[in-house]
Amino acid sequence: MLDKNRVVVAMSGGVDSSLTAALLKEEGYEVIGITMQIWPSSEIPKDNEGGCCSLSAVEDARRVANNLDIPFYVINFQDIFEEKVIKNFKDEYAQGRTPNPCIVCNKEIKFEAFLRKAKELGAYYMATGHYAKIDENKEGRYIIRRGEDLKKDQSYTLYNMTQDQLKHTLLPLAGYHKEETRKLAQEFGLRVYNKPDSQEICFIPDDDYNRFLKENYPQILKEGPILDVEGNILGRHKGLPFYTIGQRKGLGLETHKRWYVVKLDKEKNAVIVGENEDVFAKELIARDINWVAIVDLNEPMKVTAKIRYNTSAAPATIKPMDGGRVKVLFEESQRAITPGQSVVFYNEDTVVGGGIIE
Incomplete structure (x- = not known):
């Protein structure tokens, strides 16, 4: 039997998830904090300020939990993250596509595997620090709406959620603006109130996609031709994953004309370029x-x-x-x-x- 008063909060060590835990405890919920270990222990970034996967992030989450006097656990999600998120990241690039691993992580890890773990702990709810709203419409269907802070709205990243996942998810920051979040966190005495937001993909802490792909998946990086839209050869590319639609810089073409990537042709292993209107x-x-x-x-x-x-x-x-x-x-x-x-x-x-x- 799931306890409707028990909620497991996904704590990343940042201000949003920390305030989420604080607000829910203040509302009277029995709050449990969990940080997901989704990286190999040998590759944990040591000092990635603001990153969601660094050792300091785990310790920040632990300190917040201690401050709030709530149970806190670090749980290993490494294998499923590797299988569902990193493998998808590699496979999509290998097919000439540009993946969004955060969307896949929300679908497969945060609102699937994490929610399953929350239910194993007897919690009816899980909660995250996303800026979006979950409501129930007049037909009894759960819906996602934009958060109050349109600059931070994250409803786009949640579109994969199922009705059951929405039913069991709380998003306490829906009505807040980021500035209010930081101010409230400071009032709660949370030292992470002014911590920078994490901008990078968690498993690429230096945000260098090229390095990550070269080091881990060199087999998908095959050189090939750069063609214009009419099929003329203009140069050579270093591998389709290094390019994305709309890209102008870094093409290495010796020409005064401005070229833009308009297509990645997997069958020809070719980067197709054209003018801006293309x-x-x-x-x-x-x-x-x-x-x-x-x-x-x-x-x-x-x-x-x-x-x-x-x-x-x-x-x-x-x-x-x-x-x-x-x-x-x-x-x-x-x-x-x-x-x-x-x-x-x-x-x-x-x-x-x-x-x-x-």
Whole structure:
């Protein structure tokens, strides 16, 4: 029997998850803090200030738990993280796509494996420091809405959540702005109140993708031609994973013309470049769709759609396709639509659903 008063908080050692634990305890919940060990112990960054995977981050989380007088555990999620997140990261790059490992981590680790662990501990709820809202609509369906702080809103990253996961998740920071979060954390006496936000991918603490791929997956880095959109050879590339749609710098082409990456052609092992206007498109196809606010898409629907986390949602129409895929038709051309990234659909501030760009 799960205890509705017990909640397990995913604690990263940062200000958001720390305040999440503090707020829930103040509300009267029985709070348990857990930091997920998702990296090999031999590769733990020692002094990555602000990073979510450093030894100092674990100790920060432990100190916050001690300060709040709540139980705290470090639990090993290394194997499942390696299998579900890092392997996907490598496989997607090997196929000429640009993955978003944080989206995969939310789906497979935070709201799947972590929630399963929370339930094993008898907790009805798990909680994170995401800036987004979980509500229940009039049809009794759980929905995700944008957080109050639109600059920090993380609803985009949560579109993969299932109804059961939403039912068992608390997001206490939904109504706060980041400045309020830091101020409240200081009032609670949490020393991490002014700790910098982590910006990098947790398993690449120096944010150097090229180095990580060279050291760990050199077999997917095969040199090949750089072609223009008409098929003319302009130069050589160092491996498809080193390039992304819309990229201009670092192409190494000896020409005065400005070239932009418009496509990564896996079959030809070629980087296709063109002019700036070639980077824009008005439609895309998405796969692996997860619907949140609706059960399924049976007819065209007008939405706004985001093709990456740090862009604005743009007006579009989504149409169902065979195989559970969706065609997205934008009213205005979008720059650098990138296969492997996620597209998320909104109805005003509510997440309708989302999927992976083909």
